[in-house]
Structure formats: C-alpha cells, structure tokens
C-alpha cells in the first residue's frame with residue numbers, strides 16, 4: 001500500500017512538470033507527424049517524386065521519399081496537405097529548417 005501511495009505521488013508530480021519548450025513554441029492545431037493517409041495523399045499529389053530534384057524510387061531503386069513540412073513544424077508550420085511536400089532523402093536531409 002505504501003508503494004502505491006508513493007507511485008500516486010510520483011505520478012502526480014509528473015503531471016506537474018511544465019511542458020517542454022518544443023511543445024510551447026507555438027500553438028499547433030496539428031501534430032508534427034502526418035498520418036499515413038496524409039503522407040500517401042501528399043506523395044500521390046507529387047507523383048511519388050521529389051519536388052526539389054525530381055528523383056523517384058521508380059527511376060532510382062533504394063531511394064526513399066520523405067514527406068516534408070514546407071514551413072517547418074518547429075517554426076509554426078502545420079501538418080496539412082498544403083504545407084507538406086515530397087522530398088527524397090538527400091534533399092530532405094540537406095534542407096533541414098531552411099525555407
């Protein structure tokens with residue numbers, strides 16, 4: 001019983017933790033990661049090819065495509081179809097938060 005009381009106290013203390021800065025940086029209506037359904041819609045719209053260089057897994061085997069925030073989520077961009085684009089892995093990794 002004592003252990004349970006301690007656990008409840010511990011759990012309540014966890015609830016009192018302030019949110020991390022990343023979560024308070026801006027008011028997002030959407031979560032950071034697009035759903036699988038949204039990712040698919042964005043890739044389909046972009047013909048499953050990179051919007052920056054045009055690379056496509058159909059032409060280059062082993063290439064992975066990422067769905068990227070046009071305006072970075074960390075800068076307040078929302079996870080909506082209009083703010084998402086298909087990028088190949090090299091382009092996405094090179095872009096980071098640069099607009």
Ligand SMILES: [Zn+2]
Pocket residue numbers: 050051052053054055087088089090091092
């Ligand atoms: Zn690319």
